[in-house]
Amino acid sequence: MKTVCFGEILLRLSPENHKRFLQAENFEAFYGGAEANVAVSLANFGADASFVTKLPAHEIGQAAVNCLRRFGVDTDNIVRGGDRVGIYFCEKGASQRASKIIYDRAHTSIVGAEESDFDWDKIFDGANWFHFTGITPALGENLEKICLTACKKAKERGLTVSCDLNYRKKLWTIERAGKAMEKLLPFVDVGMIGIEDARDMFGIRSGDAAAGFTHEDYVRVARQLTERFGFRCVASTMRAGTNASDNDWAAMLFDGKKGYFSKTYSMRIVDRVGGGDSFCAGLIYALSEGFDAQRAVEFATAASCLKHTVEGDYNLVSVEEVESLVAGNGGGRVQR
Amino acid sequence: MKTVCFGEILLRLSPENHKRFLQAENFEAFYGGAEANVAVSLANFGADASFVTKLPAHEIGQAAVNCLRRFGVDTDNIVRGGDRVGIYFCEKGASQRASKIIYDRAHTSIVGAEESDFDWDKIFDGANWFHFTGITPALGENLEKICLTACKKAKERGLTVSCDLNYRKKLWTIERAGKAMEKLLPFVDVGMIGIEDARDMFGIRSGDAAAGFTHEDYVRVARQLTERFGFRCVASTMRAGTNASDNDWAAMLFDGKKGYFSKTYSMRIVDRVGGGDSFCAGLIYALSEGFDAQRAVEFATAASCLKHTVEGDYNLVSVEEVESLVAGNGGGRVQR
Amino acid sequence: MKTVCFGEILLRLSPENHKRFLQAENFEAFYGGAEANVAVSLANFGADASFVTKLPAHEIGQAAVNCLRRFGVDTDNIVRGGDRVGIYFCEKGASQRASKIIYDRAHTSIVGAEESDFDWDKIFDGANWFHFTGITPALGENLEKICLTACKKAKERGLTVSCDLNYRKKLWTIERAGKAMEKLLPFVDVGMIGIEDARDMFGIRSGDAAAGFTHEDYVRVARQLTERFGFRCVASTMRAGTNASDNDWAAMLFDGKKGYFSKTYSMRIVDRVGGGDSFCAGLIYALSEGFDAQRAVEFATAASCLKHTVEGDYNLVSVEEVESLVAGNGGGRVQR
Amino acid sequence: MKTVCFGEILLRLSPENHKRFLQAENFEAFYGGAEANVAVSLANFGADASFVTKLPAHEIGQAAVNCLRRFGVDTDNIVRGGDRVGIYFCEKGASQRASKIIYDRAHTSIVGAEESDFDWDKIFDGANWFHFTGITPALGENLEKICLTACKKAKERGLTVSCDLNYRKKLWTIERAGKAMEKLLPFVDVGMIGIEDARDMFGIRSGDAAAGFTHEDYVRVARQLTERFGFRCVASTMRAGTNASDNDWAAMLFDGKKGYFSKTYSMRIVDRVGGGDSFCAGLIYALSEGFDAQRAVEFATAASCLKHTVEGDYNLVSVEEVESLVAGNGGGRVQR
Amino acid sequence: MKTVCFGEILLRLSPENHKRFLQAENFEAFYGGAEANVAVSLANFGADASFVTKLPAHEIGQAAVNCLRRFGVDTDNIVRGGDRVGIYFCEKGASQRASKIIYDRAHTSIVGAEESDFDWDKIFDGANWFHFTGITPALGENLEKICLTACKKAKERGLTVSCDLNYRKKLWTIERAGKAMEKLLPFVDVGMIGIEDARDMFGIRSGDAAAGFTHEDYVRVARQLTERFGFRCVASTMRAGTNASDNDWAAMLFDGKKGYFSKTYSMRIVDRVGGGDSFCAGLIYALSEGFDAQRAVEFATAASCLKHTVEGDYNLVSVEEVESLVAGNGGGRVQR
């Protein structure tokens, strides 16, 4: 299996430990982004993963490339050009203090990319899966078009297409997002869509956030999404946050007929950025490997549970580690 | 609003993370103190705050000044002279191991300060609030006198005076403390006084520590304190410690008639030093802004809850962040 | 009292904080090992402790010596020679992700040690206690013989002998271990033996791991062990792991007649490596000081509870700190 | 004396020590810029300095403000708005490897500033000196206009105006720069202009870079600059670089009649960024204090020599330290 | 061009900055080795480079793989198996104190490798150059045989073969080395051989170390080496060490007829490990690109001069940076 991921990779700058931005005397430097995180996670599962983006030719652009290939991602299809690498500043929360992210991602190389930058036939050569998120078309109209081209080409070539909706209100309005995604989602086989995004973007609703969504709500929404966009399956993660340090985590996979729910993990969070991305990667891996729906959702959920214990955006865990957690080994016995 | 805070600022030396003193190969350097912490918190709320102390003219003294002005505190009234900056070594506890503080604060510049060092008319110019704690008079008889002068002058000029009793047994005996505070408290409008300090220092008691104090106990003690010293209001924080990593936190504000209790926060502690000071700052801010008693105690408690998630002595949070927690947003959702 | 500990000390290399091996740009360097950890803990209790091993003459060997003598252990009986210091890489887990240890301890100086390297009469001069663990004979047949010699000599000279069984499947098979320990345990007075090790190695069993062992199970196993090997007493720790961040911790001491159980501590873990060793040290101290069985098991359990809050392998806590926890002061109030 | 400095302040991100960008796992965070560096240096001399710019309201913008006020600069006239803080990545060179800077400073708050953002009458209230560099008008045509307005207003109010030409080819062409500076320099009293910039921008030349410029060349160029723009005086620094670790450093001040040359310092470089800015600050201080030309150039050169030994952009040295170096105390004897 | 490099890659553990081993509280972790360093340098020049070795399947082995692929080296031909990664401890010297290296490289995966581990036809597919050093056969007789097989296969397939003699007395005797290299060198086209190694290993001598070797000595030795082993060309670096911080650096390339000498660089050393390897990489690149002898030796020498300014074993510089130094830009002017 080989998955192509397309999107932006940003320089993440985080103060050490739990320091606030106002206390930062230095920043941990790291390169991540929704689709890049999926690619790295897949590579760490031993699967082939290729990341496609546009990055400047200078050393900061090169450092982003190196960060990906360090963890085994194929970077041969990354286009070099433009001036800037997007940046996000990330302050890690704790207890009642939420994590905070400041984006500085306008005017980047990928935002300025053109259709002609990407030769999708070459990019998809040998691939069986294409993944992108709603963040990519949100970066600009050219990106919306490029995504559309990529989706069409992927379908033509018989790739499975997955999309994590991932609505970001700082990047576009709910209207622009809705319109764009209406065009793209029909090409998508596997949709990862949060229950609140489904409500806000497509008016598909069931249940009530304040009261807490029920399993039935998740299934009902998934069913409507499937009907509307023709998905092969739909997945949603279910996060319940006590505070910034402790969360419950579970997920549902709807296979067109029925919703399969994972077990729920009660987590002590080390770094929650990339939690959803690691779920997508787990699901892509599981579905590519032909796991049945229950096993797939358990694998993806356990994978993303482990991500919450790993520093940075990437889920640096192996298939064996995920399988071991699925098998119930989460009690913390030292592995010697 | 402008608040003048008077007291000592010390160099805090802490081993990294949870290392013990015996493991420290380097110390994080930071400058804090009960009243300085209040001043910084107020400045971060956007209020004017001035800190008054005496510090040596050398670079370590200057570093203390710089640490304050970095966060927006007015340092123009800091007197320079003497030889030493007080120091406290602070080892962060975890789980069943308590945090440990070793003071090295004798013979400092502020301990050697004289009445003539401070021109209170100039210092109070433009101010509407004066804050000090029981630590300042505990530093020596000259400080006791200077506090008295400052209190009198503050009342003359119509400032509101607040005092956090903050009894420290390493600095003075309960007798000396009681005698000194008896003289100072009549000038105080807003008293922040722990229920155990009230019992030990003034013999004002209700309920039983072992059994756990009830809300009625807090109110009863506050009423007696108010009657004895003529306070406008009295506040007490209510900490319940499971261990050094997890605490429950709430507070009461008694407005002369009735006790108002905040909600209780269950906290994962990042750094608890300055927890009480951040409550004082929140209360001063809330009362200055004319919040009613319930809103004031909620604001001050939420502010100090957030402090427990911030490294160092200072509460580097904004009014918006505090209000957001008061409004119930403590679930740790990432703020993008 | 003076305790002689015999075994290996290894260079521990740990990524910072919760970083994974794959993220490590540097390693914290530290020197620890089962018996060395006991020696350091005893020295920090103010007791005399001597550590015996073989280390290369080069600077990495010297750094291991220095790490021990820094914390007060007598290193005069450490033999210098051979080429390598054993290494273990240690990745700290969190939440559902277990800690991971990679050993690189073959071909070390101690593995290549010979009988003639150690003059036990000189080593035991002035000592009243000899401690080793099942790891030492596991290092090779020469070590098995050296242990036997040391045990015999210790008994001749009237020392109390303690052994922590500590079965490590990476070092030897259960058969080889069983055979070796059958020869060594008859010299042992105080056995520290896990209930699962007793079952796997000696076929002594009671109850069921999956269902959870009962107090009766612990006592029944201890009684059989005592009968089989002639121990004066037997201790077992009882760890219940929710996840890698949170554990419950308690212990039993069987004095030949009855099992004494400590209170149970619910711990937030800073570093669990050396948890068992700190229990052994606490028990050796308590029994040497003549504590009764209940007090001894409470002391050893509280000591090892505190260890879980200390970075590194060593339990850097004082007798006062342990006694304070035994007395119930685990609520995390700052010690000023 | 009070100096107003106007320009951009950027977030500087530097790999640790001599690491290359490709090796950076974290960046030291620091806020600097040509005019900000002058302001900080003046504040550390004990002079009043105010920095004027536009910065976003978010925490990264606030961190820039805090970095300035920490070192005593007045930040009351900093306008808040817009989205981004400019960034520059700075890799420290060594020996034959030059330092490297990657700018990411387009689309920042200051670049988007408007005339109406700055009330120069208010800004110049109480000031006697206005300083800017050629970098500020280079940021865009609006900035060129704002500089012109500020210069006019400064002259109206009788301030001395200084400008460090500081041509940056990445920001504008030599033609655009020449045209803009022709308009601005007539308002300037004190010009800091490099001999190569004078040649490239204004065609004023003497001598030959390859052969090395002579003292006469510096004087001849300064005389022509003075005649052309009506400067009161002109200064040029003279750097001779053996390699990235070792430089010779001296300067000339031309007072309209004669060139005064400082002694030459042979420097081991700790951080050369801000070297020229520290010279400007030294000169502004010296001329404000009424030093004669020889003493002024010696002071400014010694100040900037010391800057090369200080990490970061800022020259954190006192007047006493500069005077001591002027007096010949550069031999490195420990000051106790 | 594609170069295959074969040898060992070790975990390098270095105390921070100039700390001694006895002071190290943590080690910088890095993966390097003579041939791996060549591969990384070539990859950073934009050339294809593949590194061949054997590494354990565990995470420390994986970290070594990741360190190579991060910098662009093809790791597809690395065999996984065995137990240990070799380690070297490296203490950086300064001034009169020499750098110190402690090797811990016995019993590693590569030392235990077998002929059958490597399929040289597959490995050499698409390659035009094969590089190894004298360290590889020194690891054991099996490695000697594997090198011979690789050399034969490389010659068969028409690859250019280069070898850096690099005699290490800790690994083998001069006799065993001489005998082994006599067998391997006839397959080598490009020999990198130090003048003292030529003397000690092959008895080829000219001039006198104490008096300093002359250019004629280098040529004379190179000529004899060429005659004896049939090299196409021979290169030698010429280091003159004032102390551990300052070295002079130059090199000679003998093309079978004449010796070409580079200019000499006077260097301030940041990290000298890998200096010789970076010269080899520069030479391989230059000869592959068809540079003439003078340009080749200048390129290789400038490349390795820059290496001395880069932390770690790898030469992370680009062709443009090397060419710029060759062109004379070593004066340290900041590159903006």
Next chain:
Amino acid sequence: MKTVCFGEILLRLSPENHKRFLQAENFEAFYGGAEANVAVSLANFGADASFVTKLPAHEIGQAAVNCLRRFGVDTDNIVRGGDRVGIYFCEKGASQRASKIIYDRAHTSIVGAEESDFDWDKIFDGANWFHFTGITPALGENLEKICLTACKKAKERGLTVSCDLNYRKKLWTIERAGKAMEKLLPFVDVGMIGIEDARDMFGIRSGDAAAGFTHEDYVRVARQLTERFGFRCVASTMRAGTNASDNDWAAMLFDGKKGYFSKTYSMRIVDRVGGGDSFCAGLIYALSEGFDAQRAVEFATAASCLKHTVEGDYNLVSVEEVESLVAGNGGGRVQR
């Protein structure tokens, strides 16, 4: 041989690298002092060394003890009591910027020590050498008396007594110092006395500092010192400082008849604190071992040259390393 050193050990707090005090966000923690540094250096030479002082019983005092015993110093005679450990803040200079030390050493445990704290008969048991410096009596009159007692007792017991005059003007006046040392020096066998201290304190002069002292000046002063105080020998170090980064270093030993001069080392300084102390240690070692005068001065000078390359106060070098430098191996060749 066993040397007893008596004096103060202080907590040294240094900003990282070359940071100024005003930039320090953390301090490297280290424990040193003139006589402690001598003890550690001797222990690292493999000689027995015991350090005598008074330190508080708390953890900061314990950390000082541990820092000494880590490097092999006998700490059994350290008295525990009092409240504070002295502190010195140390900012490392570079190039034209001198290193700066701020002392905070009043009111410490050793300053408050009493005669009865030290049982010199017990302390000197088994020792053959006693070393102190002029700093110890400078700490107060009680210390002056204790030094006198120790000197008398040492002479009674036949120990060699050495004293490094080490005048510190911040601690006492030249008059008080002169009077005190007049009483103590008659007990001293080996005096380490700087040529300027001899002039200022005893009026013994020859030559002229500005012109540079000649070898004859050193000899002449040493001869007069010897005559006046009856020394067996006198040593002086000769430092010539180009700047804070580069110094020349040599020394003279006068054996009562003739002056022996070491070779001169041109040093790149890593850390110069403790340079003089390392010379004393080298001399004590050399004289104890019976080296002749020339060899002794070469050994002591080479030892102290190496100290300048070691971070912190301690000279962590072996006899072999010193001998190797004496033999001429200072060229920086890597030791593998």
